[in-house]
Amino acid sequence: MSATISPADASAKLLDVQAVAGMLGCSQRHIYRLSDAGRMPAPVRLGWLVRWSKSAIEEWIAASCPSVRNLKGAGR
Numbered sequence: 001m002s003a004t005i006s007p008a009d010a011s012a013k014l015l016d017v018q019a020v021a022g023m024l025g026c027s028q029r030h031i032y033r034l035s036d037a038g039r040m041p042a043p044v045r046l047g048w049l050v051r052w053s054k055s056a057i058e059e060w061i062a063a064s065c066p067s068v069r070n071l072k073g074a075g076r
Helices: 005-011 017-024 028-036 054-062 069-075
Strands: 044-046 049-053
Touching: 005 054, 017 028, 017 054, 049 054
Parallel strands: none
Antiparallel strands: 044 049
8 A cells, every 4th residue: 555645735744935934923035035045944846836844944943943054064
């Protein structure tokens, strides 16, 4: 038996910019700025759509929103 993900389940795991902005209490434009600067988890691009993993955003928020760019470059 193969596991299938319904469209409702998949959409619940991916957040649009409006949902991410709501979670952070900031503007949608600020989310794009954070993303472009590498200061938050990278989005998933589905054609023209830009979505963020709900679990990645929740983990990032739980870690006090550290700059992702600094975490990646910490080993250099």
